Amino acid sequence: MSGSAMQVRKMTGGCGAEITGIDVKRLSNSEWDGVRNAFAEHGVIFFRDQELTPEQHLDFARRWAPIDINRFFTAVDGYPEIAEVRKEKTQTKNIGGHWHTDHSYDQVPAMGSLLLARELPEEGGDTLFANMYRAYETLSDGLKNMLLGLRAVHSSRHVFGAGAAYKATDLKSAFKGEDQVGDAVHPVVIRHPLSGRPALFVNASFTTHFEGWSVEDSKPLLEHLYRHAARPEFTCRFRWAPGSLAFWDNRATWHLAVNDYQGERRLMHRITVAGCELQAAA
Numbered sequence: 246m247s248g249s250a251m252q253v254r255k256m257t258g259g260c261g262a263e264i265t266g267i268d269v270k271r272l273s274n275s276e277w278d279g280v281r282n283a284f285a286e287h288g289v290i291f292f293r294d295q296e297l298t299p300e301q302h303l304d305f306a307r308r309w310a311p312i313d314i315n316r317f318f319t320a321v322d323g324y325p326e327i328a329e330v331r332k333e334k335t336q337t338k339n340i341g342g343h344w345h346t347d348h349s350y351d352q353v354p355a356m357g358s359l360l361l362a363r364e365l366p367e368e369g370g371d372t373l374f375a376n377m378y379r380a381y382e383t384l385s386d387g388l389k390n391m392l393l394g395l396r397a398v399h400s401s402r403h404v405f406g407a408g409a410a411y412k413a414t415d416l417k418s419a420f421k422g423e424d425q426v427g428d429a430v431h432p433v434v435i436r437h438p439l440s441g442r443p444a445l446f447v448n449a450s451f452t453t454h455f456e457g458w459s460v461e462d463s464k465p466l467l468e469h470l471y472r473h474a475a476r477p478e479f480t481c482r483f484r485w486a487p488g489s490l491a492f493w494d495n496r497a498t499w500h501l502a503v504n505d506y507q508g509e510r511r512l513m514h515r516i517t518v519a520g521c522e523l524q525a526a527a
């Protein structure tokens with residue numbers, strides 16, 4: 246790493262790392278190795294002051310993997326591969342305001358998203374992340390062993406389908422594709438494709454039930470896992486400024502966009518990159 250001012254600093258004891266001293270448009274080979282290692286190790290990485298055009302945002306995204314266009318999000322004008330995460334002054338609901346991981350309803354879930362801040366409220370509009378390695382590791386052995394044998398069903402129907410709850414809110418214009426919904430089944434504990442470590446892979450927004458269990462039977466255990474995984478010591482919170490860029494791994498983290506800026510606009514550009522089919526741990 247000689248000649249580079251790059252530094253990787255953990256955000257908290259629980260999740261994420263901030264990378265300073267680099268320009269993602271011009272990475273040396275050793276910087277690129279360092280960035281990739283930080284992503285695999287910390288699950289979400291943050292950069293500041295990256296003044297990227299949409300083309301430069303796309304170039305950096307394509308270094309990771311091919312782009313996986315989200316079929317429900319509105320695209321940025323002229324850039325079908327960039328999704329808009331927008332909240333207008335007059336809107337009261339925001340996108341992603343509950344803990345979730347993107348694309349778990351796909352049989353091949355996306356690797357992650359590169360979210361770039363364009364317009365921000367005066368204050369607020371932070372994003373929280375939670376570490377799904379820590380969530381799994383800190384369960385008791387008995388529960389870990391039981392979860393290793395389970396798979397869970399994930400769905401986009403109740404979120405983006407015809408009867409979805411957001412259709413009755415002021416978010417209804419933000420999404421499209423209500424006939425594109427579907428389901429997927431994944432192991433509850435995955436072997437992470439980059440790190441090889443076990444990670445908990447269920448989330449409150451898209452997981453509907455354990456395979457072979459009813460929704461009703463699944464609910465108490467899923468809720469226990471959700472409460473456990475959201476413990477503050479597994480999380481970090483990122484405060485955005487224009488030019489801030491986050492890249493999170495959907496297979497290692499959850500995220501939540503804090504909706505504490507009523508009456509102000511917030512606009513982010515999101516590029517999602519492709520992942521792989523997920524294998525069970527152990």
Ligand SMILES: O=C(O)CCC(=O)C(=O)O
Binds near residue numbers: 342500502503515
């Ligand atoms: O706006 C944010 O901070 C994140 C929203 C979200 O959930 C997403 O872009 O996937």
Ligand SMILES: [Fe+2]
Binds near residue numbers: 341345346347500
């Ligand atoms: Fe999201």
